Amino acid sequence: MASVDVVIMAAGKGTRMKSSIPKVLHRLAGRALLGHVVDTATRLAPRNIIVITGHQAEDVEGFIRAQPAAQSASALQCVRQQPQLGTGHAVQQAAPHLPEDGVTLILNGDVPLIQQNTLQALLADCAGTRLALLTVDMPDPSGYGRIVREGDAVQRIVEHKDATAAQRAIREIYTGVMAVPSARLKHWLSRLSNDNSQGEYYLTDIVQMAVADGATVVATKTADKVQVDGVNSPVQLAELERAWQQRNATRLLEQGVRLADPARIDVRGTLQCAADVEIDINCVFEGQVTLGEGVRIGAHCVVANAHIAAGAVVQPFCHIEGGKAAAEHVQVGAGAIIGPFARLRPGAQLAEEVHIGNFVEVKNSTLARGAKANHLAYLGDATVGERVNYGAGSITANYDGANKHRTVIGDDVHVGSNCVLIAPVTVGAGGTVGGGSTITKDTEPGALSVARGRQISIPNWKRPAKKAP
Numbered sequence: 001m002a003s004v005d006v007v008i009m010a011a012g013k014g015t016r017m018k019s020s021i022p023k024v025l026h027r028l029a030g031r032a033l034l035g036h037v038v039d040t041a042t043r044l045a046p047r048n049i050i051v052i053t054g055h056q057a058e059d060v061e062g063f064i065r066a067q068p069a070a071q072s073a074s075a076l077q078c079v080r081q082q083p084q085l086g087t088g089h090a091v092q093q094a095a096p097h098l099p100e101d102g103v104t105l106i107l108n109g110d111v112p113l114i115q116q117n118t119l120q121a122l123l124a125d126c127a128g129t130r131l132a133l134l135t136v137d138m139p140d141p142s143g144y145g146r147i148v149r150e151g152d153a154v155q156r157i158v159e160h161k162d163a164t165a166a167q168r169a170i171r172e173i174y175t176g177v178m179a180v181p182s183a184r185l186k187h188w189l190s191r192l193s194n195d196n197s198q199g200e201y202y203l204t205d206i207v208q209m210a211v212a213d214g215a216t217v218v219a220t221k222t223a224d225k226v227q228v229d230g231v232n233s234p235v236q237l238a239e240l241e242r243a244w245q246q247r248n249a250t251r252l253l254e255q256g257v258r259l260a261d262p263a264r265i266d267v268r269g270t271l272q273c274a275a276d277v278e279i280d281i282n283c284v285f286e287g288q289v290t291l292g293e294g295v296r297i298g299a300h301c302v303v304a305n306a307h308i309a310a311g312a313v314v315q316p317f318c319h320i321e322g323g324k325a326a327a328e329h330v331q332v333g334a335g336a337i338i339g340p341f342a343r344l345r346p347g348a349q350l351a352e353e354v355h356i357g358n359f360v361e362v363k364n365s366t367l368a369r370g371a372k373a374n375h376l377a378y379l380g381d382a383t384v385g386e387r388v389n390y391g392a393g394s395i396t397a398n399y400d401g402a403n404k405h406r407t408v409i410g411d412d413v414h415v416g417s418n419c420v421l422i423a424p425v426t427v428g429a430g431g432t433v434g435g436g437s438t439i440t441k442d443t444e445p446g447a448l449s450v451a452r453g454r455q456i457s458i459p460n461w462k463r464p465a466k467k468a469p
């Protein structure tokens, strides 16, 4: 098979989004529209991926530069189209970067859900020599370019605005995706004119040129409208988001994940589940999340960049928010119980059987096996030993206003309620901290440490009484 060079068109304005963000950078399932297209293109292992930029080019080019394409064999680059004189003009800008021996695959930056196997079928139909158009039957084809055939043979594409009433009745439309031998494409592009109702250079005019030159034109028709739907407005973006979420939920169900309601889960990233995972309603998963065997996630949880080991239970209304970098991911050990209403922040690493209860916040802290913080507490920059019991209302004072410091709590420590551990500080293993203590100095293993005003009691104390008027 000939080498493939991909052109992704992303120079258009996207006026109907009514947004200051470039259209192709709006997000679907947590990833920019253009990111979805680049990912799918990358999976085809093409020689080059050329993104045509124009409107808000700096933003789009910045996004492309930040892509992990360095990990793939394909060269990813942007080419500017200034001004934007139509889709044919857009591809003309890429022409100098398209080697003559290859096939050019044209994609749209605002058609995010196109799939690899659909593109492979299109490339197979192109077979290095033919002009292959991806088409679909639209119930309402208005606005699209119509596929005009004579008998079965494709003759041309006529744009809606240039079409006759009879042509407008055609339901088969061009999706904006084609595969074409690059040498011939370049030849045809050089002959485009803008003599049409919009005064644009139409890429679609190459079809009639191909027919006139005796080249074979084939239409590869897809039945899956969602894959070729473009995003032009917030309504269309929301519709495609739902379509993607629904498909993803079905995929999870088919893998054996038990979703309380497949219409009420949102995955904005990747969610990997082992066997017998249960997810209750209205949960959101972001970034990279893995759930081990038998994990249960209660209703209304938001879980980002986290790895939750087998048998752990996350009760309703928890926010687990790992950072993007692997070191900042949240780790929850096997059999742990989290929540309800718990907050685990970047770098929270909980070992097996840890319990984190309601209104407890954990940040950049390691809790060893069996440690418990069950109510209203804060653990930041702390190393917590095995079986520690950390009392209600206790906090680590980890920040002195300028720097963060660590708190170390040894194995089997019991911290009473309402304690403040002022870091840097170490509570020795097996020690006990009396409720209400403010601990500023390291404590010996096994010691009882109490740091609060001594209690006094005055017998028979008479409360002040209101004076008579």
Ligand code: UD1
Pocket (backbone or CB within 6 Å): 009, 010, 011, 012, 013, 052, 054, 081, 083, 084, 085, 086, 087, 088, 089, 090, 108, 109, 110, 143, 144, 145, 146, 157, 159, 173, 174, 175, 176, 201, 202, 203, 204, 230
């Ligand atoms: C185009 C097709 C039409 C097809 C439809 C599918 C042409 C002439 N028409 O129409 O047959 O049914 O897509 O959605 O190709 N773009 C640029 N530079 C430009 C103009 C457009 O990069 O100068 C990009 C846009 O950002 C967009 C894509 O090309 O990603 C398609 O452009 P758009 O203006 O939406 O084309 P349509 O008129 O919808």
Ligand code: MG
Pocket (backbone or CB within 6 Å): 230
């Ligand atoms: Mg369009």
